[in-house]
Each structure stands twice: as C-alpha cells, then as structure tokens.
Amino acid sequence: MEDCIFCRIAAGDIPAQVVYQDDDVVAFRDTNPQAPVHVLVIPREHVPGPLALGDDYAALAGKLVAAAAQVARQEDIADTGYRLVMNEGRQAQQSVFHVHLHVLGGRAMHWPPG
Template structure:
C-alpha cells in the first residue's frame, strides 16, 4: 500500500532501527517505546489488521509468531517474560493500519492496556 508507513519502512524508504529482516518479515524498534524492549514485527505483505486475515494468511501468521518468539529470546526476554500484543482497529488503539505484533519486555509490565 503506497501510503502505509510500515510498508515504507519494510521497503527501506523510511529509516528505522531494524533488528531483523528477511523476505517475509521486518522487525524494528518502536519510536515511542512502552517498555525497555519494544519491537514491532510486521509481515511485508500489507494486511490491515488481524480482523482482515484470510485463511490463505495462516502460514504467514504462524511464521510471524515463531519469528516473534525468536526475536524475544534474542533480546534476552526468554527467561524473564515477554508480552506479544496485536491491536485491531481504532478503538483498540491501532494507529498504523498494517498488522504488527508488539514485542515488549525488559521490565515487569503493568496490567495497562495502553500499548499503541
């Protein structure tokens, strides 16, 4: 999608601090971190939210979850704990309409639902 900021980040058109990239996924540090470790993991394929997934996306999303697990462990969160968050649509706090998984950790996290 031409006006999607995450598509532009994945394409290298907008700079980011990438922590992982392959043919299907890109992971980068959140510009407004809500925890000491706050990484966004996105598929390069544009999908607006979890609510827009098609059955054909099942394999891609399975791979995304396993990649998120690997990134969390590489960031040292495997023992202390990690939170994976998907916000879907405006009322849930989704501000960029490209599916993304927040990977949060590095400190004891509150029960707040304010992750954007």
C-alpha cells in the same frame, strides 16, 4: 501500499532500527517505546489488521509469532518473559493499519493491560 508507513519501512524507503528480517517479515524498534524492549514485527506484505489474517494468511500469522520469539531471544527477554500485543481498530489504539505484533519486555507487565 505506497502511503503506508510500515510498507515503506519494509521496503527500506524509511529508515528504522531493524533487529530482524527475512523474506516475509521485518522487526524494528518502536519509536515510542512502552517498555525497555519494544519491537514491532510486521509482514512485508500489506495486511490491514488482525481481522484480515484469515485462512489465506495463516502461515503468515505463524511467521509473525515465530519472528517475535526470535526477537525475544535476541533481545534477551525470552527467559524472563515478554508480552505480544496486536491491536485491531481505533478503539484498541491501532494507529497504523498494517498488521503488526508488538514485542514488549524488559520490565514486569501488569494485568489487566488496558
């Protein structure tokens, strides 16, 4: 989708601080980090949000989580703990309508998160 910023990042048209990529996903540092480590993991394919990750995208959803775990290991937060967050819709503060998984770590997380 040509007007989607995440599609353009995945295609390499917009620069980003990429920390991991493979044939299906790209992970890059958030430009407005909410924790010392804040990386976004996105599929290269445009999927508008978590609700669209139905049966047809079960494998892709698994790849997003696996890539997030790889990022946590690379960023040295796997042993201390990290949070994975996906937002769906405006009330949940989804601002880019391309499914993405936030990997947050490097500090103590509080509960409840919202």
